[in-house]
Amino acid sequence: MKSRLKLLVHSVGMRHGLIMSAAMIVAGGLDYAVNVLAGRWLVPVEYGIFVSVAAILQVVLYVSIAIRNVVAFYTAELSQADPGTRVGAFVQSGWRWGWQWGLGATALFSIISPTLAHLLRLPNALPLWTASLMVMVLFLRPITDGALQGLQAFTALGLVQVTQASLRLIFAAALILMGWQAVGAIIALPLAGAVALGLALWFLRPQFRRESKHAGRPVSWHYSAYTLLGLSGFAVLTNLDALFVKRFFSPEVAGNYGPVVTLAKINLFLPLAMGMVLFPKATRRQVAGRDARPILLLALAATLAPGFFLTMLYFLFPGVLVKAIFTSAYTNPGLVLGLVNLAASLYAGLNIWLNYALSLERPEFIYAVIAILCWQACGMVLFGRENLVRMALVMVSAGLLANVAGFATTWYPVTRPKAVALASSQ
Numbered sequence: 094m095k096s097r098l099k100l101l102v103h104s105v106g107m108r109h110g111l112i113m114s115a116a117m118i119v120a121g122g123l124d125y126a127v128n129v130l131a132g133r134w135l136v137p138v139e140y141g142i143f144v145s146v147a148a149i150l151q152v153v154l155y156v157s158i159a160i161r162n163v164v165a166f167y168t169a170e171l172s173q174a175d176p177g178t179r180v181g182a183f184v185q186s187g188w189r190w191g192w193q194w195g196l197g198a199t200a201l202f203s204i205i206s207p208t209l210a211h212l213l214r215l216p217n218a219l220p221l222w223t224a225s226l227m228v229m230v231l232f233l234r235p236i237t238d239g240a241l242q243g244l245q246a247f248t249a250l251g252l253v254q255v256t257q258a259s260l261r262l263i264f265a266a267a268l269i270l271m272g273w274q275a276v277g278a279i280i281a282l283p284l285a286g287a288v289a290l291g292l293a294l295w296f297l298r299p300q301f302r303r304e305s306k307h308a309g310r311p312v313s314w315h316y317s318a319y320t321l322l323g324l325s326g327f328a329v330l331t332n333l334d335a336l337f338v339k340r341f342f343s344p345e346v347a348g349n350y351g352p353v354v355t356l357a358k359i360n361l362f363l364p365l366a367m368g369m370v371l372f373p374k375a376t377r378r379q380v381a382g383r384d385a386r387p388i389l390l391l392a393l394a395a396t397l398a399p400g401f402f403l404t405m406l407y408f409l410f411p412g413v414l415v416k417a418i419f420t421s422a423y424t425n426p427g428l429v430l431g432l433v434n435l436a437a438s439l440y441a442g443l444n445i446w447l448n449y450a451l452s453l454e455r456p457e458f459i460y461a462v463i464a465i466l467c468w469q470a471c472g473m474v475l476f477g478r479e480n481l482v483r484m485a486l487v488m489v490s491a492g493l494l495a496n497v498a499g500f501a502t503t504w505y506p507v508t509r510p511k512a513v514a515l516a517s518s519q
Contacts, residue, residue, distance in 0.1 A: 112247045135274060137349060138348050139274050140351045145215070155325060156324065159235075160232070160239065163320050171243075172243060180300060191232045192233070206222050206224075212340060213336065223279045234289070234293070257286055351419075353433050356407065356415075359403060360438050361440065393442060408430075408431030432486060439495065440495070446495070446499025450503045469488060
């Protein structure tokens with residue numbers, strides 16, 4: 094195991110990890126700058142609206158990541174076995190699927206927006222109708238991003254991510270200055286996402302030029318279903334606190350909780366990058382009958398260590414950090430900031446376990462995540478409706494349980510190479 098870890102440190106996989114990590118850190122930093130800018134330029138009540146709508150979009154984002162992972166999974170397999178026309182045919186069919194389902198999802202989101210606005214105690218449905226523009230993008234981007242990820246075109250994928258984040262910051266600043274308030278900060282995301290989608294299509298033009306004669310390997314709906322279930326569960330788990338506070342606490346408390354959400358989300362920048370690299374590489378190693386656990390250990394170490402360091406800082410200087418970053422308009426979050434960040438650090442580890450489980454097709458962990466989500470939701474209602482510290486403690490417990498479940502359900506080695514299994518089934 095030690096010798097394999099040393100080889101991995103100097104491998105192509107490590108270079109890919111560094112490329113994606115750098116890109117995602119830059120993109121995450123720019124996205125974080127949008128949240129800080131909104132926190133500083135918007136009054137707390139408007140910022141509370143922005144944070145709650147952003148949390149809903151985060152849930153939709155992870156649904157789109159489920160689509161991306163399925164596309165990446167099959168693109169990686171097809172490119173390993175046959176790098177020719179079958180990959181292009183698969184990407185083209187995925188693109189057509191994205192348009193069909195994206196239009197339906199956008200229409201549905203627009204219809205339910207007034208109901209969601211009432212549940213979240215928003216003044217009107219306009220922020221959610223604005224956010225519905227992003228739904229279409231989130232059904233098309235996973236097709237292009239998943240294809241780039243499966244082909245291990247990480248430099249192109251990183252440029253797409255950084256382009257979207259850069260333009261989002263520019264658009265958000267301009268629209269807020271124009272007086273669009275929270276709506277301006279929200280609409281900046283679909284505008285930037287549409288431009289980034291065009292860039293991704295440019296990188297994939299060889300795949301779209303190929304004649305679509307071969308259908309490639311058909312998609313397993315069972316695999317797709319539990320991928321969607323797992324990533325949707327993760328999305329709700331990691332964004333439930335923002336929605337919970339907006340629903341059960343006053344607008345003032347929800348506004349003051351916004352900086353806590355923003356600071357805690359820093360911990361998810363690196364895991365998203367590591368997960369994107371881990372997924373296709375673990376899939377390919379399993380296809381070849383090799384042990385993928387050394388990659389898992391490196392990803393976990395790179396993910397958890399920064400999160401725990403930030404947690405220490407948040408416990409020591411909560412008021413100072415919030416005042417310095419978000420101005421004195423927000424109250425000192427006290428112990429809540431450190432606890433929520435500890436939970437976010439554990440969620441970051443959960444994200445790595447989730448990508449690993451999906452790459453090895455182990456749905457047991459997915460079912461465990463859903464059970465843990467149910468515990469977190471029930472625990473928040475039972476213990477956290479009037480106390481943010483107790484709500485945060487419930488979140489920490491859910492994060493701990495999720496990491497233990499990841500080890501219990503995915504650590505055991507592969508006993509049968511996947512390549513053998515595929516060959517025997519054909």
